[in-house]
Amino acid sequence: MSLTDPIPDTLDLQIDQEEQDRARRRKVNRIAKWVLPLVVMAIALGLWQAVVTLNEIPHYILPGPVLVAETLVKDWPLLLEALLVTVQITLLALLIAVVGGVGLAVLFTQSRFVEMSFYPYAVILQVTPIVAIAPLIFIYVDSKLAGLLICAWIVAFFPVLSNTTLGLNSADHNLRDLYRIYGATRWQRLRFLQIPSALPYFLGGLRIAGGLALIGAVVAEYVAGTGGIGSGLAFTILEAGYRLNIPRMFAALFLIAATGVVIFACLSLLSHLLLHKWHESAVKPEE
Amino acid sequence: MAEPRPVILSMRAVDKVFGGDVVALRRLSLDVRDGDFISLLGPSGCGKSTALRLIAGLSHPTSGRIRWEGAGAQDDLGVVFQEPTLMPWATVANNVWLPLRLKGVRRAAARHDIMETLRLVGLENFADAYPRELSGGMKMRVSIARAMVTRPRLILMDEPFASLDEITRFKLNDDLLAMKQQLGCTVVFVTHSVFESVFLSNRIVIMAARPGRVIRELAIDAPYPRTEAFRGSLEYTAFTRAASQALHEAMGEAA
Numbered sequence: 168m169s170l171t172d173p174i175p176d177t178l179d180l181q182i183d184q185e186e187q188d189r190a191r192r193r194k195v196n197r198i199a200k201w202v203l204p205l206v207v208m209a210i211a212l213g214l215w216q217a218v219v220t221l222n223e224i225p226h227y228i229l230p231g232p233v234l235v236a237e238t239l240v241k242d243w244p245l246l247l248e249a250l251l252v253t254v255q256i257t258l259l260a261l262l263i264a265v266v267g268g269v270g271l272a273v274l275f276t277q278s279r280f281v282e283m284s285f286y287p288y289a290v291i292l293q294v295t296p297i298v299a300i301a302p303l304i305f306i307y308v309d310s311k312l313a314g315l316l317i318c319a320w321i322v323a324f325f326p327v328l329s330n331t332t333l334g335l336n337s338a339d340h341n342l343r344d345l346y347r348i349y350g351a352t353r354w355q356r357l358r359f360l361q362i363p364s365a366l367p368y369f370l371g372g373l374r375i376a377g378g379l380a381l382i383g384a385v386v387a388e389y390v391a392g393t394g395g396i397g398s399g400l401a402f403t404i405l406e407a408g409y410r411l412n413i414p415r416m417f418a419a420l421f422l423i424a425a426t427g428v429v430i431f432a433c434l435s436l437l438s439h440l441l442l443h444k445w446h447e448s449a450v451k452p453e454e
Numbered sequence: 455m456a457e458p459r460p461v462i463l464s465m466r467a468v469d470k471v472f473g474g475d476v477v478a479l480r481r482l483s484l485d486v487r488d489g490d491f492i493s494l495l496g497p498s499g500c501g502k503s504t505a506l507r508l509i510a511g512l513s514h515p516t517s518g519r520i521r522w523e524g525a526g527a528q529d530d531l532g533v534v535f536q537e538p539t540l541m542p543w544a545t546v547a548n549n550v551w552l553p554l555r556l557k558g559v560r561r562a563a564a565r566h567d568i569m570e571t572l573r574l575v576g577l578e579n580f581a582d583a584y585p586r587e588l589s590g591g592m593k594m595r596v597s598i599a600r601a602m603v604t605r606p607r608l609i610l611m612d613e614p615f616a617s618l619d620e621i622t623r624f625k626l627n628d629d630l631l632a633m634k635q636q637l638g639c640t641v642v643f644v645t646h647s648v649f650e651s652v653f654l655s656n657r658i659v660i661m662a663a664r665p666g667r668v669i670r671e672l673a674i675d676a677p678y679p680r681t682e683a684f685r686g687s688l689e690y691t692a693f694t695r696a697a698s699q700a701l702h703e704a705m706g707e708a709a
Contacts, residue, residue, distance in 0.1 A: 342539055344535075345535075348510050348533055349552070355556055360541070363544075444584055445585070447586070
């Protein structure tokens with residue numbers, strides 16, 4: 168017996184076979200991830216259309232998906248205008264939420280007293296339902312745009328604030344010690360250590376805030392309830408409801424959902440771009 | 455006998471008490487001389503890490519005093535923790551840059567020192583890699599490079615190799631000695647491994663727990679450079695036996 172018995176070649180073939188199987192499974196998974204939801208959607212839409220057609224349900228009660236799609240095309244100029252208003256308010260509110268949330272979070276970590284003083288109010292603002300605050304805001308704020316912005320901002324800013332605060336405080340303790348040993352200034356510590364540590368947390372908060380800003384904008388518009396020029400998708404839904412224009416309600420609803428999905432996708436992409444080189448969350452597991 | 459090397463750090467009757475009644479260190483006195491490789495060896499809870507934190511200025515003695523000899527000497531140190539403690543968002547080179555960056559040295563000006571130090575730890579080809587792409591041993595090398603990039607007089611190491619496998623640990627022990635030789639720095643090294651402490655040190659300070667205190671000091675007067683051959687020598691075996699015995703005494707007293 169020798170210690171260097173050659174490994175039989177058949178094993179190599181076997182490994183190749185296994186490797187191929189694995190590769191095939193990976194490929195199937197990749198395709199299924201896209202195809203399966205699409206199949207589900209196609210089936211659901213087909214069923215919906217069938218139910219509507221077979222039961223002859225009138226379109227002012229439940230329009231079929233075909234009619235909704237037609238309405239989407241036919242009413243496009245009107246819907247686009249409303250969509251742009253909603254998107255504008257959502258993005259502006261998100262921007263202010265980011266600036267305000269991050270700014271306040273940095274202040275919090277710089278001074279315990281600032282945090283002690285203001286954190287409870289941030290929580291109160293967060294836990295009070297926006298629907299309850301919004302009517303008051305519209306009493307005191309003349310500009311409708313400003314009112315909508317404030318509402319959307321109130322809803323969106325808390326996740327940014329709380330996640331960023333958490334992130335700024337969760338820098339590795341040994342690294343903090345290291346910065347102390349090397350006599351780092353407060354600014355250096357913030358810039359080189361705390362902000363990069365907070366980035367994944369902030370991006371997580373941002374993704375939540377993006378969805379919430381849209382919700383805030385829509386809810387506020389329901390509350391504001393005034394139409395006319397410069398009204399968004401929520402008002403389009405209200406108005407179409409009054410006129411029993413159900414297909415338009417569905418079309419506007421579809422656009423709101425699509426906006427939410429696009430915002431989420433954009434923020435996820437941003438997160439991926441910023442983190443994929445180093446953060447564990449962005450690393451694909453090896454199979 | 456050669457003239458004794460100058461003392462660069464002296465600790466006299468240092469006590470550290472936490473929360474009023476937990477005595478982490480009792481009457482620690484230690485002179486660190488220029489060029490020393492001192493291991494603080496002892497069971498967990500003997501205050502060896504506390505001693506290191508006191509030297510690093512991360513915590514202050516409850517009583518007693520710690521004195522640095524020479525102006526500005528206090529800032530002249532590097533630290534390696536038990537974990538590599540790298541910044542995951544920064545490349546290897548930027549991690550090593552950190553101590554210089556905090557002193558206001560720009561990247562371009564630091565480049566030479568960074569590359570030189572990476573060469574010293576054998577990672578010059580990994581300057582642009584991110585920490586998560588490296589093995590545990592390589593991360594530790596980056597951590598050591600970061601501590602050495604300012605060419606400090608004193609390097610503090612807190613069980614740096616405790617979580618590495620033995621093969622990697624031996625290799626890093628060899629390399630650490632070579633680096634120390636080349637830089638001529640002084641090292642205070644915390645470990646709970648008898649073998650490691652004997653191989654690396656010229657002085658082993660054996661400590662006991664509850665309360666943390668020094669039991670005795672052992673001189674390992676085998677000449678440097680020490681190589682693989684030293685690990686196989688009778689001398690080495692004798693030293694490890696002596697250190698083990700002293701450590702047993704320390705444990706016995708504590709129990």
